């Protein structure tokens with residue numbers, strides 16, 4: 001069993017109130033992230049935000065991520081009861097379904113702010129305090145950790161092909177939906193509770209990665225203010241990507257469906 005060793009974060013000053021004590025839930029969907037989940041957990045609880053809660057949503061990963069997350073939760077909850085929750089789903093249903101389940105759990109447990117992030121260490125948890133400061137100061141409904149605003153950047157390991165594909169996806173989505181967002185496909189975000197409640201998570205129809213675009217669209221539709229802050233996006237630390245052809249096709253079709261189609265009944 002891996003143990004969580006605390007390290008001292010020297011580059012971040014302690015957060016003042018009310019940031020420090022905010023009820024923030026971090027939802028992380030996992031499918032085969034056994035090489036990453038322990039480090040991610042440690043770095044989240046190193047943030048010195050006593051109100052933070054981690055919700056891992058595992059789709060019965062064959063590599064044992066779910067059991068590993070249970071072990072980590074046991075350690076975290078020993079000193080901070082209820083601070084880490086693991087949802088076990090029986091089958092791989094896609095990142096969108098996992099997020100809907102995790103976000104519902106976050107709201108049910110009283111989170112005021114809900115973070116969504118990948119479980120592969122591409123998204124640095126150390127940005128969370130900055131996202132919280134921004135959402136509070138700007139009174140925004142949604143803060144997006146953005147690769148494509150000034151100051152944002154991509155891992156140097158991303159080749160030309162991947163960069164172009166990501167840029168194309170953004171241009172394609174915005175040609176159809178015209179969202180006031182530069183990084184429309186990014187997956188590192190912080191939501192205000194009321195926005196998620198108003199969206200109605202049961203009406204979200206994306207199963208896969210188009211969840212990101214659909215949620216942006218619903219938020220913009222509500223007239224909520226959306227703020228992007230720059231992040232450096234890192235290459236996943238371990239294990240492999242889960243993007244399948246079916247998921248790519250869904251991502252291509254979703255912008256049309258959102259613009260011209262009906263919503264799922266809540």
Ligand SMILES: Nc1nc2c(ncn2[C@@H]2O[C@H](COP(=O)(O)OP(=O)(O)OP(=O)(O)O)[C@@H](O)[C@H]2O)c(=O)[nH]1
Pocket residue numbers: 028029030031032033057058059092093094095098117118119120122236240241242243
């Ligand atoms: N629970 C659950 N998690 C998923 C599923 N598909 C992907 N994930 C998780 O969603 C996060 C993002 O998936 P990635 O495979 O890293 O996708 P990506 O970041 O767009 O692609 P890469 O850049 O190649 O890593 C990771 O934490 C995955 O483990 C799924 O069907 N169910």
Ligand SMILES: [Mg+2]
Pocket residue numbers: 118120122236
């Ligand atoms: Mg990834």
